[in-house]
Amino acid sequence: xxFDLEKFKVHGEPLIYGAMISIALVSIGIVVxxxxxxxxxxxxxxxLTTVDHKRIGVMYILxxxxxxFRGGIDALMMRLQTAAPDMKFLDAQHYNEVFTTHGLIxxxxxxxxFIIGLMNVVVPLQIGARDVAFPRLNAVSFWLFFFGxxxxxxxxxxxxxxxxxxxxxxxxxSLEFSPTVGNNYYSLALQISGIGxxxxxxxxxxxxxxxxxxxxxxxxxxxxxxxxxxxNVIIVFxxxxxxxxxxxxxxxxxxxxxFFTMANGGMDMLWANLFWVWGHPEVYIVILPAFGIYSExxxxxxxxxxxGYTSMVASMLIISLLSFLVWAHHFYTMGQGVMVxxxxxxTTMAIAVPTGVKIFNWLFTLRKGRISFTTPMLYSLAFIPxxxxxxxxxxxxxxxxxxxxxxxxxxxxAHFHYVLIPGAVFAVIAGFHYWFPKVFGFRLNxxxxxxxxxxxxxxxxxxxxxxxxxxxxxxxxxxYTYSAETGFGPLxxxxxxxxxxxxxxxVILVYNIYWxxxxxxxxxxxxxxxxxxxxxxxxxPIPEYNFAVVPKVKSRDPFWAMKHDKQPLFxxxxxxxxxxxxxxxxxxxxxxxxxxxxFLVFSMWIPAIVAGIGVLIVLAxxxxxxxxxxxxxxxKVITTEQKLGGGTV
Amino acid sequence: MNKKGPLYAMFFSLxxxxxxxxxxxxxxxxxxxxxTLSDTIILSILVMLxxxxxxxxxxxxxLVKYRAKKSNEGYIPPHxxxxxxxxxxxxxxxxxxxxxxxxxxxxxxxAVENVPADYKDQKPLVIYASSSNxxxxxSYPEEGIETVNYVNFPVNRPVEFRLYSFGPxxxxxxxxxxxxxxxxxxxxxxxxLVAETQGDFLGRNTNFSGKxxxxxxxxxxxxxxxxxxxxxxxxxxTASQLTEDKxxxxxxxxxxxxxxxxxxxxxxxxxxxxxxEHMDMDHSNMDHSNMEMSTDEHSHQSN
Ligand code: HEM
Ligand SMILES: [Cu+2]
Ligand SMILES: [Cu+2]
Numbered sequence: 044x045x046f047d048l049e050k051f052k053v054h055g056e057p058l059i060y061g062a063m064i065s066i067a068l069v070s071i072g073i074v075v076x077x078x079x080x081x082x083x084x085x086x087x088x089x090x091l092t093t094v095d096h097k098r099i100g101v102m103y104i105l106x107x108x109x110x111x112f113r114g115g116i117d118a119l120m121m122r123l124q125t126a127a128p129d130m131k132f133l134d135a136q137h138y139n140e141v142f143t144t145h146g147l148i149x150x151x152x153x154x155x156x157f158i159i160g161l162m163n164v165v166v167p168l169q170i171g172a173r174d175v176a177f178p179r180l181n182a183v184s185f186w187l188f189f190f191g192x193x194x195x196x197x198x199x200x201x202x203x204x205x206x207x208x209x210x211x212x213x214x215x216x217s218l219e220f221s222p223t224v225g226n227n228y229y230s231l232a233l234q235i236s237g238i239g240x241x242x243x244x245x246x247x248x249x250x251x252x253x254x255x256x257x258x259x260x261x262x263x264x265x266x267x268x269x270x271x272x273x274x275n276v277i278i279v280f281x282x283x284x285x286x287x288x289x290x291x292x293x294x295x296x297x298x299x300x301x302f303f304t305m306a307n308g309g310m311d312m313l314w315a316n317l318f319w320v321w322g323h324p325e326v327y328i329v330i331l332p333a334f335g336i337y338s339e340x341x342x343x344x345x346x347x348x349x350x351g352y353t354s355m356v357a358s359m360l361i362i363s364l365l366s367f368l369v370w371a372h373h374f375y376t377m378g379q380g381v382m383v384x385x386x387x388x389x390t391t392m393a394i395a396v397p398t399g400v401k402i403f404n405w406l407f408t409l410r411k412g413r414i415s416f417t418t419p420m421l422y423s424l425a426f427i428p429x430x431x432x433x434x435x436x437x438x439x440x441x442x443x444x445x446x447x448x449x450x451x452x453x454x455x456x457a458h459f460h461y462v463l464i465p466g467a468v469f470a471v472i473a474g475f476h477y478w479f480p481k482v483f484g485f486r487l488n489x490x491x492x493x494x495x496x497x498x499x500x501x502x503x504x505x506x507x508x509x510x511x512x513x514x515x516x517x518x519x520x521x522x523y524t525y526s527a528e529t530g531f532g533p534l535x536x537x538x539x540x541x542x543x544x545x546x547x548x549x550v551i552l553v554y555n556i557y558w559x560x561x562x563x564x565x566x567x568x569x570x571x572x573x574x575x576x577x578x579x580x581x582x583x584p585i586p587e588y589n590f591a592v593v594p595k596v597k598s599r600d601p602f603w604a605m606k607h608d609k610q611p612l613f614x615x616x617x618x619x620x621x622x623x624x625x626x627x628x629x630x631x632x633x634x635x636x637x638x639x640x641x642f643l644v645f646s647m648w649i650p651a652i653v654a655g656i657g658v659l660i661v662l663a664x665x666x667x668x669x670x671x672x673x674x675x676x677x678x679k680v681i682t683t684e685q686k687l688g689g690g691t692v
Numbered sequence: 693m694n695k696k697g698p699l700y701a702m703f704f705s706l707x708x709x710x711x712x713x714x715x716x717x718x719x720x721x722x723x724x725x726x727x728t729l730s731d732t733i734i735l736s737i738l739v740m741l742x743x744x745x746x747x748x749x750x751x752x753x754x755l756v757k758y759r760a761k762k763s764n765e766g767y768i769p770p771h772x773x774x775x776x777x778x779x780x781x782x783x784x785x786x787x788x789x790x791x792x793x794x795x796x797x798x799x800x801x802x803a804v805e806n807v808p809a810d811y812k813d814q815k816p817l818v819i820y821a822s823s824s825n826x827x828x829x830x831s832y833p834e835e836g837i838e839t840v841n842y843v844n845f846p847v848n849r850p851v852e853f854r855l856y857s858f859g860p861x862x863x864x865x866x867x868x869x870x871x872x873x874x875x876x877x878x879x880x881x882x883x884x885l886v887a888e889t890q891g892d893f894l895g896r897n898t899n900f901s902g903k904x905x906x907x908x909x910x911x912x913x914x915x916x917x918x919x920x921x922x923x924x925x926x927x928x929x930t931a932s933q934l935t936e937d938k939x940x941x942x943x944x945x946x947x948x949x950x951x952x953x954x955x956x957x958x959x960x961x962x963x964x965x966x967x968x969e970h971m972d973m974d975h976s977n978m979d980h981s982n983m984e985m986s987t988d989e990h991s992h993q994s995n
Contacts, residue, residue, distance in 0.1 A: 135903045208900050214877065215860035215901055305877045311861055312876065345758070351774035354783075376863055377874045378881035381805055385798040392793060396786045402747060403782040404774075409754040412769045416759070424755065431747050435740035442793060444800035445732045447871020448718045451863060451898035515733075517717035517867045521900040530715070 063200045092625040094178035096163045097482060097585055099185050103160030104475065106189055108553075110153040111468075113196065115549060117145035119542055122506070126539035128527040138523035139206040140225065144195065146209030151233065152192040154329040154463065157471040159188075159243055162271045162332060165478055166247065168578035168585065169265045171256025171594040176249040178623040179665070184239040184246065186633030191236025194640045198228040202645065205229040208521065210322065210373075211292070213303035213314040218296050224644050230293040231640040237285050244278030247271060256577070258596035262356070265576040265599075266342075266349055269356055270335025273363045274328050280367065281324040288317035297646060312377060319370035327366040329463070331359055333470030334401055337423045340477055341405050343574045344420035345412025348600055351404040358397030365394050375443040376450050384443035391441035398434055402427060417572070418492030422473035425500045426465045433461030436511070451521075454514025460507045472499075472552065480571045484583040485563040491555035498548030506541025509534035567688070575603035580612055582687040588620045588675060591684050617680050623672040632661045717867045722889045722914075724808035725870040732800045739789060804871060807850045808886050816852040816884065817845055820956075820963060823875050823897060824858035824943045826904030831956035837927045838934050840942065840951035841910045846917040847890045853883040856963050858943055863899035866912045872898055880966045887914030904946055928954050936960045 077083050090098060120141055124133045133141065167175055175181050198204040205225035207216040216226045251272045255264070264272075292314070294300040301309040334355075342349045349355065371379070371387040405427060414420070436458040440446050449455055480486045518531045525531050569583040580602045581590050592613040594601065604610040635657040642651035719734065721727040803809065807816055820831040821843070830843040845851045855864050855875035865872035870885035887893070897908040915923070934953035939961065942948060 135906065139900075139903065207902075212861055212899075220860055220902060305859075309878075311878065345769065347769045348771055348773075350772055351779055354774065354779050374874065376872050377876070378879075381798065381802045384801055385794075388797045388801075389790075389794045392790045392797075395790060396783060399786045400779065400783060403750075404779075406747070406750050406754055407772075407774075407778065409758055411772070412758050413760045413764060413767050414755065414758050427751055428748060431744060435743055438790075438793065439733070439736045439740060442732060442736060442797040442800075444729055444797055444804055444871065445736060447804065447873070448726075448729050448733065448867060450872055451900075512716065515716040515718045517894070517896075519865075519896065519898040522906040524906050 066197075066200060087627070088625070091630045092182075092627045094174075094182050094623050094625055094629075095587055096167050096175050096178065096181060099181055100160045100163030100165075101482065102185060103156045103163060103188070106192065107153050107157035107160060107471070110148050110156070110192060111549070114145050114148040114153055115546060117141045117148070119546055121145065122535075122539040122542040124523060125525070125535050127536060128525055128529070128532045130524060133523060135523050136206065139208075139521070140199070140204035142521055143205045143208050143211075143225075143229075144199065147195065147205070147229070147233070148192075149463075150209070150325065150329065151236065152188075152195065154467040154471070155240065155325075156188055156192075158274075158329060158332045158467070159184075159240070161336070161471060161474045161478065162247065162267075162274075164482055165474075165578055166268055166271050167250065167254070168481075168581065168589055169268045169576055170251060170254060170259055171577050171590060171596065172250065172254040173589050173593075173620065174623065175246050176254055177246050179626055179629060180242050180246050182626065182629035183632060184243040186629045187239030187242075187636060188236045190633040190637035191232045191234075191239065191640075194235065194637055194644075195228055195232035197641075198225060198232075198644075202228070210318055211314075212318075213292075213295075213311045214305045214309070216292070216296075216314075217304045219304065226292070227296055227644040227646075230289045230296065231643055234286065234289045234293070235636050235640050237282055237289065240278060241282040241286070244275040244282065247275040248279065251275075256594045256596050259601075262353070263596060263599045263601075265335075266338035266352070266355060267332070267335035267576075270331045270333075270338075270359060273359050274331045277324045277328050277331070277363050277366065281321045281328070284317055285321040285325075288314065288321065291317075293643075297643065312374070315374055315377070316370065319373045320367070323370045323373070324363075324366045326459075326463070327362060330466040331362065333426075333466050334359065336470045336474040336477075337405065337426055338408075339574075339576065340419045340423045340473055341408050342600075343477075343572055344417055344423075345409050345414050346573070347408055347412045348575070348603075349404070350408040350410075351400070352599065354400050355404055358400045361397045362394055365390055365397075369394065372441060372443075372446070375446045388441055388443045392438055395434060395438050395441075402431060402434075417476075418487070418489055418496060419473040419477035421493065421496050422469045422476070425496070426469050426473075429461060429469075429500075429503070430465040433458060433463075433465065437462060449514060451519050452514035453510040453518045453520060456520050457507050457510035457514060460510075464503060464507075469499075477572070478578070480566050481569070481578060481583050481585065483560075485559065485565050486571055487555050487559045488563060491551060491558060495548050495551035495555060498544055498551060502541045502544025502548060504541070506538050506545055509538045509541075513538075569688075570602075570606075573606075575600040577602055580605065582684075586683050586687060588622060588680065591617050591620075591680050617677050617684070619674045619677050620680055621672055621674055624670055626665075626668075626670070628661055628665050628668075632658065632665070635661055717894075721868055722891070722893065723869045723886045724810065724888065725804045725885045726868055728800050728803050728808075729871050732796060735796065736793065739793065743789070805882075805884070807852075807884050811848075811850040811886050814850055816850040818852050818854065819843060819845065820854045820856070820958060821864055821875065822856050822858060822963070823862040823864075823901070823908075825946050826897075826901070826908040827942075827945070827948055828864075828895075828897075828908075828910045829942070829957065831958050832924075833956060833958055835924045835928070836955055837924060837931070838953040838956040839927075840948060842913065842950050843895070843910065844913045844915060844920060844923055845887070846920040847887050847914040849917065850884060850886050853885070854963065855881045855883060860901040861899050862897040862901050862908070864895070865898045866893050866895040868893045869912065874899065876964075878964050880963050882966075887912075890914050890916065907947060927952055930954075 077086060090102065093099065120133060121138065124130050124138055167173070203223040203225045205211065205228055207221050207226055211226060211229055214220055251268060291302040295302050295304060301307040303309050303311055303314040338349050338355065368390040369387055371383065372391045375384050440449055440455065440458055476487055476492060513531055513534050516531065518525065566583055569581060570579045577594060580594060592615050594612045595614055597610055598604045601612060605612040635654055639651060639654035639658055642654055719730050721730045818833055820833065822829045827841055829838065829840055831838045853864065855873055856879065857875040857877045859877065862875045863872045864875050864883060869887055870883060873881050873883040875881065891914060893912045895910045895912045897905065901908070931952045931954040933955045934957055939957045
């Protein structure tokens, strides 16, 4: 076995040692805390082995929040490094690692899991189901995501992070030009979590198609459920491409194959094509559910049904189709000629049409409404003007000729943050505030919520608007330093101030969670916002079986109809309820996969083979298991319902 | 609560942005290709400001008019499914805008992919620009000279850059003269430009290519044709030959300063095939010793 300690070392810098120490301290703190408070059993029984979609959703969201802070600290470090000319805070290598992991973490380990977390919590409730179609597979998905994320996170302190950008273009990402193990981490961490995501895709498609409550036709589904359905279809089509691309990348880097290298017929642009065939749909995977979230919130707080329901659905379907036809807009400049560039320009700009339809439908949902400015609504309203800037600059970038001037500049960086932050981050924050009382039984404090909101919204524009101008001044992306003569200094300094403001906003947001957990009054009826859709028809916190009685749906917004038109929702008597039993195997599978990935990263073949066999054993154990779950007897359901306030029957 | 303050601020900063063009490199073009692109960008900004204005005005009206207040306490909003005509309007108008911009895009893309219209009758000066590590090599097959990290060419004469890379993908960009184009190891790409003023222009790589990427700049100087001829003659008589060994040591170095040679590397290290050939995936002809420094007409911009 080629055990070589040198490979694990990351060359010394205060920053790295700081990271090592803080990771060690936090881990020790968690272990000590769990031991002192005797929580190991609780952690295992209630969380690590759970198959309850609500708990899995909560774990996704917790992990995503952690990653938001990791990615956010990366962002602050980059903004500090470029705040003034010739800064000496990070060297080139660390800057490269930081922007690479920032992009990867924000998209794959923050935005997407946050959204998957929300959809785990909400979708089964919105369609009146008791769980997802495959609860145990759901746990597998989560643990694969979680340990994939952990694998990427340790790279910073063990062996070095990927440093070729989140798009990892070849031949730069090949062994020849990126000899550290960083891009091994890239291929394996993404592979492991990507497999989990693919399973989520299958799981939710089946859930939504097969497990809707009686009467909930497709065209009666809440808009968030619609957006999730379409998103998961995109996942199922896009992620296999990533799986293949990452596998080829792994072969190139670990086994010396030459798919994307410079010699022996390797094709660098094949990687770029495969990457963006997955990568462009990926941005819609994080943005379409946001459209769903905003639709729910805007309807609820304008006290109106959603305007243009049918065209909302149609526009999402069209966007999902088009998202697969635009990937080459990421490399207009590779010289593929006017015809090809023209085609991709037109398909890209075409996406603006269905997106515009949605914007106007939201505006007309507001019309004649009675708008209340709660925290989730504020984020949804702020989304409209800010995302529109992201959208129109997207159209500008879509024009191939003009893109010859914007490509790889700060203009692009500004654009995609103007799309991704209102489109994904504001949405998950809005959804978080909106559904929080459903899951935990109390609201977040509104005053603190609004403080955080204003910090975040204003600072966002301060941080990112200057980048449009910097792009037109000729500042390219991924530059760790620049000279004073370029004149880029002042605008970068403003942008840094904005990034600091954003950080303050996020700290207030987290403080709000802490404060509200301690002091906010508990909610009585499970419907704090006078909402419209099914998830609000059960108690808060939600009993493990979701609904004591399966609801019968007779319209869109069935809960609203029940409250205001006296349309009955729960008509059947309570009977025994079937539930899946908990299992520790998904967690164990995640751990084993983590070790498999880790050993492969360092080409430690014998341990890797052992871990690979371990994976097969856990999989075999899972497939031969005969566990048909259990029943909650009717009388137990009735007592639970009475304890929770008994509103359902 | 002042919701619109920041929005106004953003809006006005957009307006302020337009007149200040001259400090914005991209909107301060010094040649026809960059001028086409700058015009395209400004046109698209104006169209997009129109779109923004419509959305923002509607938005403000909705928020001001329909907010919950004391006076509309018992008001029950109506149930509205939608409206075919309204929805058709906001489908049709964006389609028209997109169609218009599509035409502009195809036209301007075509324009900048070819020799600028007013210079079609002149034979372009061919310069191979290749990147290695974090530097640029410029080879002049017609003149038989080569430079590193700076490039000179005559003003008012079309220049055809042929781009490729000895390593990671890079992107060749002189923002005041033309839009960028990738330089890759397995194919040659083309970039046409003309400088209409004399002077030094900053050029750089925009595609991240590793540690030294931030410093990967070069100077492009356009000069009168007399000065250019004189410079070429100077180089031929004073600069040393570029030997294969010297070139290898250049390739291996991370950064170097400016260098000048009286011969090119094209003879012993020919460029890869052009892009379309590469896309046929026919790699048997990767050895292009036969197409070395062909100055004949190229058909690559035909589509
Ligand atoms: C919270 C505040 C954020 C700040 C201050 C910030 C800052 C930055 C900066 C400065 C860069 C450019 C690095 C460079 O080109 O040198 C960057 C790149 C990037 N950011 Fe962010 N960012 C933030 C949030 C986000 C979020 C929420 C996402 C995604 C959901 C995101 C996705 C990306 C991606 C994909 C890249 C490109 C990485 C690459 O070039 O490989 N960022 N960010
Ligand atoms: Cu190519
Ligand atoms: Cu894209």
